[in-house]
Amino acid sequence: MVCSSGGRDGGLGRRWKQDTQFRERFAREIEAAQRVGGFHTALVVDADPHADPPWMVTAYIEGPSLQEAVGRDGPLPPGRVRELGAGLAEGLAAIHVRGLVHRDLKPGNVIMAALTSAPASPVSSGTRMAAS
Numbered sequence: 001m002v003c004s005s006g007g008r009d010g011g012l013g014r015r016w017k018q019d020t021q022f023r024e025r026f027a028r029e030i031e032a033a034q035r036v037g038g039f040h041t042a043l044v045v046d047a048d049p050h051a052d053p054p055w056m057v058t059a060y061i062e063g064p065s066l067q068e069a070v071g072r073d074g075p076l077p078p079g080r081v082r083e084l085g086a087g088l089a090e091g092l093a094a095i096h097v098r099g100l101v102h103r104d105l106k107p108g109n110v111i112m113a114a115l116t117s118a119p120a121s122p123v124s125s126g127t128r129m130a131a132s
Helices: 020-035 067-072 078-096
Strands: 044-048 055-058 110-114 122-124 129-131
Touching: 020 044, 020 055, 067 110
Parallel strands: 110 129
Antiparallel strands: 044 055, 122 129
């Protein structure tokens, strides 16, 4: 079992252990995610869809989720919303060009990465999207 720093189960759960259709789909999604590249996507570090349980690891992105940031600090200023929207669009385009669909884009899955000297941008894994 994989747990987040908050103790939430990050594993796939017992119900997927014997589901061959799930494992086949998960293997295809891993393969596709490994082909996605760019500044706005989180790197797939390693994966094993045939393990017990099946798993995938993506690069860690430091920062709160968009949901956490807005809950803590209130609405983002208009300029920041435009930056976030542009970065999310670029990240989604990188995913879509590889034939993937995010399927779970929501504020809790958008990571607000720390600002660096690089322009603000979102980073996406198959399940989380991040924006600096």
